[in-house]
Amino acid sequence: MQAKATLRAVGSTPEKLLLAAPRGYCAGVDRAVQTVERALELYGAPVYVRKEIVHNKTVVEQLRERGAVFVESVADIPEGATVVFSAHGVSPSVHAKAAARSLATIDATCPLVTKVHVEAKKFAADGYTIVLIGHAGHEEVEGTMGEAPENIVLVQTEEDVEELEVPDPERVAYISQTTLSVDETRAIIERLRRRYPAIIGPRTDDICYATTNRQAAVKQLAEQCDLVLVIGSRNSSNSNRLVEVAREHGAASHLIDSEGEVREDWLEGKRVVGITSGASAPESLVQRLVDFFRARGTSDVQELEVVQEDVRFMLPKVIRQGLATSSA
Numbered sequence: 001m002q003a004k005a006t007l008r009a010v011g012s013t014p015e016k017l018l019l020a021a022p023r024g025y026c027a028g029v030d031r032a033v034q035t036v037e038r039a040l041e042l043y044g045a046p047v048y049v050r051k052e053i054v055h056n057k058t059v060v061e062q063l064r065e066r067g068a069v070f071v072e073s074v075a076d077i078p079e080g081a082t083v084v085f086s087a088h089g090v091s092p093s094v095h096a097k098a099a100a101r102s103l104a105t106i107d108a109t110c111p112l113v114t115k116v117h118v119e120a121k122k123f124a125a126d127g128y129t130i131v132l133i134g135h136a137g138h139e140e141v142e143g144t145m146g147e148a149p150e151n152i153v154l155v156q157t158e159e160d161v162e163e164l165e166v167p168d169p170e171r172v173a174y175i176s177q178t179t180l181s182v183d184e185t186r187a188i189i190e191r192l193r194r195r196y197p198a199i200i201g202p203r204t205d206d207i208c209y210a211t212t213n214r215q216a217a218v219k220q221l222a223e224q225c226d227l228v229l230v231i232g233s234r235n236s237s238n239s240n241r242l243v244e245v246a247r248e249h250g251a252a253s254h255l256i257d258s259e260g261e262v263r264e265d266w267l268e269g270k271r272v273v274g275i276t277s278g279a280s281a282p283e284s285l286v287q288r289l290v291d292f293f294r295a296r297g298t299s300d301v302q303e304l305e306v307v308q309e310d311v312r313f314m315l316p317k318v319i320r321q322g323l324a325t326s327s328a
């Protein structure tokens with residue numbers, strides 16, 4: 001019995017860990033989380049947050065412990081209170097409902113999501129039918145569709161393109177959710193171009209730099225690993241895409257919230273294990289996973305840097321003004 005137990009432990013201890021770079025927090029998530037933290041410092045608890053500020057269980061729990069109150073709807077917030085809107089963005093109707101309840105709003109929508117909202121408004125004003133490539137039910141998609149509900153149709157797959165019916169095939173535009181698979185989206189856009197040769201799109205890609213870079217990194221990671229573990233929550237779109245991309249590039253891959261979800265059978269016979277994390281997952285979770293493997297005897301830990309990233313977004317104006325006043 002003893003010998004079997006020892007053999008299994010050795011067989012499931014990887015020789016090497018490879019950490020993708022870039023991974024984890026993007027500039028939009030960092031800004032959103034900091035916005036709630038600074039709001040708590042400036043105004044005190046409770047600070048209400050509509051929906052999860054970012055799609056990560058650990059981040060949400062930590063902010064909840066500090067006094068953030070997460071609600072599904074502005075209707076759940078007492079009149080006159082302070083509310084932060086999440087990084088995924090909200091539709092104009094949510095702004096209107098918040099105003100009707102005299103809420104003090106702090107908008108932590110990522111500027112790269114706002115860019116897509118601006119495109120939607122512009123294409124709608126110019127009379128285009130807008131094809132939004134995205135996932136039904138995702139908060140970002142709901143927010144973007146709310147900008148021009150009469151003009152936007154949602155497409156989730158290449159097959160959906162064939163089902164489309166538009167009033168004028170000569171006036172069609174496309175936009176996309178920011179956290180999709182780069183390759184799948186390209187295929188959908190190609191299909192749209194074949195069906196609507198006059199279709200126009202945004203001047204620069206809607207899939208954001210962080211999604212693009214993390215997918216580029218996980219592709220290379222997967223090619224060098226037997227298993228890729230992606231740290232991220234189930235409702236994190238970009239994290240789910242990382243698992244899919246890793247699998248498409250030859251590695252077994254699983255999404256985990258933390259090291260506690262690693263299953264022994266995943267590790268059997270895996271020599272090189274890759275680790276990456278979604279744009280809403282804090283680095284502390286990566287380090288905990290590395291420590292988990294170090295404790296089992298893996299000492300070779302290397303980073304695979306594929307792209308250098310140096311993007312930062314300013315905090316929302318109301319927070320910057322609050323901080324300036326409080327330090328004056």
Ligand code: SF4
Binds near residue numbers: 178210
């Ligand atoms: S994943 Fe991209 S769009 Fe979403 S918050 Fe991060 S930078 Fe912004």
